[in-house]
C-alpha cells in the first residue's frame with residue numbers, strides 16, 4: 001500500500017540504512033536493530049528512531065486524500081456528519097461550563113452516564129461497573145485491543161473493515177487475520193469465510209454493524225451463527241457499534257452482545273448525534289453468567305484508561321447525559337431520515353452515471369463499483385484531480401479493491417456536484 005511518506009515507516013528505513021550489524025527480522029519483514037544498536041543509532045544519527053511497535057505506521061489514506069485535496073474540493077471522503085449537534089446537548093454543555101463543576105470525574109466516568117450506557121445492554125448482562133466512558137469510541141477500541149491482545153495473538157478483522165483495526169492490532173503486538181465479506185455478495189457476511197479464518201490462536205474477533213466502509217448491517221440470524229462458530233473457541237468479541245443508531249432498516253440492528261457472552265461493546269455519540277469533536281465514547285463489557293473474564297478485562301482496561309486519559313471530558317460527559325432524553329431521540333430519528341434520503345438520492349444519481357452502488361443498511365457510506373475504470377487508488381487520484389475527495393476501497397482491505405467509498409455527509413446539491421465531478425473523472 002503506498003501510503004504517505006510522513007509516517008514512522010519512512011524514518012525507520014532511514015535508520016536501518018545506516019545499520020551495519022546483524023538485525024532481527026520483524027513479522028512485517030522490517031529489520032529491528034538490537035537495543036544496544038538502537039542506542040548507538042540514536043547517538044550516531046541524532047534522528048528520531050521509532051519503537052518497533054510503531055514502525056510502518058503512518059496516517060490513514062482517508063486523511064491523506066483529505067489533506068492533499070485542492071481548495072474547492074467536494075468532500076465525499078471523511079465520515080463526519082454535517083448536521084448540527086442537537087440543542088439539548090449543546091445547552092447541557094453550556095450549563096455544565098457555567099456551573100464550573102468541571103474537574104476530573106472518576107476514571108470510569110460519571111456513574112449516571114455509565115448506567116445509561118449499560119442500560120442498553122442490560123438484558124445481555126452489562127452494568128455500570130463494566131462500563132468505561134472514553135475519549136471517543138476510538139479510545140475504547142484501543143483500550144480493548146491493548147487489554148485483550150498479547151504478543152502473537154490473532155485478531156480477526158473484517159475485510160473490508162475500518163482502517164484503524166489492523167494498525168491498532170499491530171500496536172498491541174497481535175496479528176490481524178482478515179475474514180472476507182465478499183464483494184460479489186455485496187459485502188454480506190459469509191459464514192464459511194468466517195469459519196475458515198478462525199484458528200487455535202484466535203484471541204479476539206472484531207465485528208462492525210453497521211459497517212464502515214460498506215454500511216451493511218448484520219441481522220439476528222448472522223449474529224447467532226457468529227456466536228455458534230465461536231462457542232468453543234473462548235475468543236473475545238469486540239463489537240464496534242458506533243453506527244448502531246444510524247440505520248435505514250425498519251428496526252435498529254441487533255447486537256451480538258445478546259448472543260455471545262464474551263463481548264466488549266464499543267460505542268459513542270460521534271456519529272448518531274453529530275458529536276465527533278466532543279470525544280465521547282464508551283466501552284461496555286458484557287459478562288456471561290458465572291464468567292468473570294470480561295469484568296476482569298474491563299478492570300484492566302480501566303487501569304490503562306486512567307493512565308492514558310484520566311477521564312473523558314467532563315463537559316462532554318455532562319452533556320451526554322441528555323443523549324437519552326426524548327428530545328435527543330427525536331434528533332436521532334431526524335438524522336436517520338436525512339441520511340436515508342441522501343442515501344437514496346446518491347444511489348439514484350450514481351445509477352444515472354452508470355456506476356453501481358451497494359445500498360447501505362446504515363451509517364453514511366456507500367461503496368461504488370469502479371472496477372471497469374481501473375484500480376481504486378488510481379480512480380481516487382483521478383477524482384482528486386477533479387476536486388472530489390473519495391477513499392480508495394483498497395484502504396479497507398483487499399476485498400475493497402475495485403470500489404470507492406463515498407460518504408454522504410453533505411446536502412443533496414453538494415452530493416450532486418460531487419457525483420458530476422466523479423463522472424468527469426471516470427471519463428478522463
Ligand SMILES: Cc1ncc(COP(=O)(O)O)c(C=O)c1O
Nearest residue numbers: 136137138162212242268270281
Ligand atoms: C467503525 C468505526 N469505529 C470507530 C470510529 C471512531 O469514532 P469516534 O472515536 O469518533 O467515536 C470510527 C470513526 O470513523 C469508525 O468508523
